[in-house]
Amino acid sequence: MTRQRTPVEQDAFEAWVYARNCLLYENDPGPAELNVGTAAEPHFVPRSLAWQQGYAMNVLVDCDGDHARLLAAARECEAEAARRAPDSPQRAQDWSRAVDLCTLAAAMVEGAGGHRDDQARRRVVASCRHETTMMALGSIPTVAESSAQNLIEELAVIDAAPATDPGPSPNDAATSPITDKDLQDPAAGLLDIEREPLADRAAIAELTACADQVAWAPDRDLWHELIYRLSGRRLYRRYRSLRYRLPEGAPWTDTPSFNRPTWRTRAAYSTDAFAFAVDYQVCRACGLGWVEEPYTETEFQRSGLARTALAVLRSDYPGLSWHTLGGHFREAIPFWDAVGAEVPGGYSQRSPCLHIETG
Template sequence: MTTERTPVEQDAFQAWIYARNCLLYENDPGPAELNVGTAQEPHYVPRSLAWQQGYAMNVLVDFDGDHARLLAAAGECQAEADRRAESPYQAQEWSRAADLCTLAAAMVEGAGGHHDDKARQRMVASCRHETTMMALGSIAAVAESSAQELVEQLAAIDSECAADSEGLPEGPAEHPPDDTATSPIDDDVLQEVAAGVFGLQQEPLADRAAIAELTACADQVAWSPDRDLWHELIYRLSGRRLYRRYRTRRTWLPDDAAWTDTPSFNRLTWRTRAAYLPGIFAFAVDYQVCRTCGLGWVEEPYTEAEFQRSGLARVALRVLRSNYPGLSWHTLGGHFREAIAFWKAVGAGVPGGYTQRPPCSHIETG
């Protein structure tokens, strides 16, 4: 006869699932320390702690930052670990689950969320964004969509705070006395969280002024032809039959070109619009147009992590539309659920709206 889990047992079970995955990553081969800071301000912590911090944020989000709920789950996980003492690996899994719950509770305390509901909401929103970035942040559209969602959530929380404060008497906010002194979490754990937890609302790593200059010159594009001169001549003389699929691997571009337009090596007959800071790749998107059908396609916009959430994708797509006016713009494939908001935003008012559409008979996808 199966016994239904109590809410606390269900929370502990969910934490155990995260703990099992966490232990797998902790034990994978790799560097002994991982950078949980930034490239400009690195902060290295032991590999195991880095993964625990990441999975603790998942636990925090799943438990909606509920401090009491996290502590109750931690106690249940530790009790289960004690019950499984004769099975060392299972005991380790449940013990790690208790660690994740305790660490998540420490994060909530560090943000003041155990006595301030608005602080709890901000922490949950920030951690939700951070866990999305850890899992899918390499996908530019997902990163931009998640960042926009975070901004909107924080704005909504702040507006609620402003509304709640109206009509209240002036004076210091009242908090339970001696919160930190009565906290069930040791001070050293709180300090460890404050020192090692991932930055939740960091600016993009690249210099903001440099990014602004890069977006400002997005219409100044260095262009490289699809074919070498003789190949292009034969292509045209043959009525566009010979060397149709040929792509030159030589480019004649200035070394300091900020924006380039080159043949795509991912898709035959397509091109790539890309952006660079001196010596640093920042952004790229594949595109193709068919003037006969009045259609254009873009695929896989990608922004390097340090340039994400800076508007490079948006300005690149806008300039592409101005370079090829009068077209209806689409993508080839479906969009990730997390990217729908991004495509909806950049497609607002754009003919075609970057909706999914198969290629016409005049182009190849490669």
């Protein structure tokens, strides 16, 4: 019988999942430095540090900015890296990067004063949640606007609460270069966007009814696909064509994932307005499927759209056991429990098989 993980072990495991993704991006070909600032005020840092900072924000959000919890996860990851080192150097490296992510996340909390002020902790969590949403789905304008508005509203609620900061002690030096002001900057200068009303029920019903009518875009153009197959699926494995054309006004699309090489994105649009998207990957050899980061636009939420989309995906790829990679927000647990009922695999957390990539 498999022993259930303790809360600290679960935090460490989720950090390890993020670490594996982080290392994939760190090792991808590309520029030596990345801009983590803005176009107007660029700030270039080494590529590896940029990705670590991004994934550390995910760890911070998952641990709710709890400084003690982050440090405990770091210690657990460090112990696991030591245990893995003799027999599996690669796994040890993954766990070592997980240590880095937990430590950096703790430093972010310290730098904002969140280790001694609950309001500061909540502001850090809200800001990092917005940043991770922007990194994953910021290319979709409506997602960016909705996330920014949610951040502004959440910060307003936090700031309206009675202050609890006792003030810094003489020996309480910040250990992170990231300050509270830096983390609130994403909300600065944004328009006060009014929350959109719920979508018309008829439009939702129409979108749900045609969920099995999907406009599909190939992973590679014809020439690259030919080379890919002739090379035994070795060359152009991570290549994604950006030149596909889909029918205008297609309500459902299936395209190469923008965020995860080798993955795909199933998305829905209602009269050209973005409604829903989810990344997915399947491995027929192992009989497994994964879905990650389902997102429903605010006006389409609680309409069954995500449940329908996942059901159609299962129909498109029958006979698979379906899972997620894990590392989701705690508030998403009821959603996964609901959509996973009576589904083979139950969308339980499962590491990727050797045939697929997560980054």
